[in-house]
Amino acid sequence: HNVVGRAKRLVVAFSSLGNGLVRHEFGGSLAKINKQLQAQGEEVFDALFVADPSQSWYQKDSHGSFDGFVEYEQRIRTASEPYDQVSLVGDSMGGSAALLFSHLATESVVAFSPQIELVGDVHVGRCDMTNTVRDRYRRSLLSSVEEAVTRRVKIFVHRGMEEADIRHTNMLTNHLSEKASEGCCGPLVGHLMIIEHHDCQHHQIAVHLKEKGQLAQTLFQRIIEEHT
Secondary structure (H helix, E strand, O other), X not given: OEOOOOOOEEEEEEOOOOOOOOXXXXXHHHHHHHHHHHHOOOOOOEEEEEOOOOOOOOOXXXXXXXXXXXXXXXXXXXXXXXXXXXXXXXXXXXXXXXXXXXXXXXXXXXXXXXXXXXXXXXXXXXXXXXXXXXXXXXXXXXXXXXXXXXXXXXXXXXXXXXXXXXXXXXXXXXXXXXXXXXOOOHHHHHHEEEEEOOOOOOOOHHHHHHHOOOHHHHHHHHHXXXXX
């Protein structure tokens, strides 16, 4: 669903598993940011809300096969083409999607508690998602992040102190560090920033920030202020 206007900036928001109901997320926070921009006399942005009704980490397409990456990528690319600036945001499975499609961003990616490795992850309930599909997902995500940081897209990963989330972010930083040692990514590794929230002991960091009244401002900082 694309809220089309004449804005130069597009924010793509990916949905998570939530509580089992597929719904668009970050709508309230993004609307709050646009209201703030409008009050300041600055240009507002358009929003594209993307959901995965199959709850497959954006791997299953509309035909039921695990080629979803191709279908989602094409649709997001087409929708974002008219915009000069594109940022991505998502939480948990949606945060994973923000990283998975980070090569389509031009400005920033904000991922809350994303999963990098789906093999053995407790959040992945699909028994029909084979290890081959999960491995392909991980490789695609890491490759996308490499491309994004090479183009100087800023990637912000927010997480709490849950052990599984720490493992995921470590996998991401370790991968880029290895690539840097091979001569890839180089100093651009600095474009990936892991923000730890020591007062959050669980997976739901976006909910945690929202309860503290900090979610909209966090998004504002990462999506708007970093690029003005």
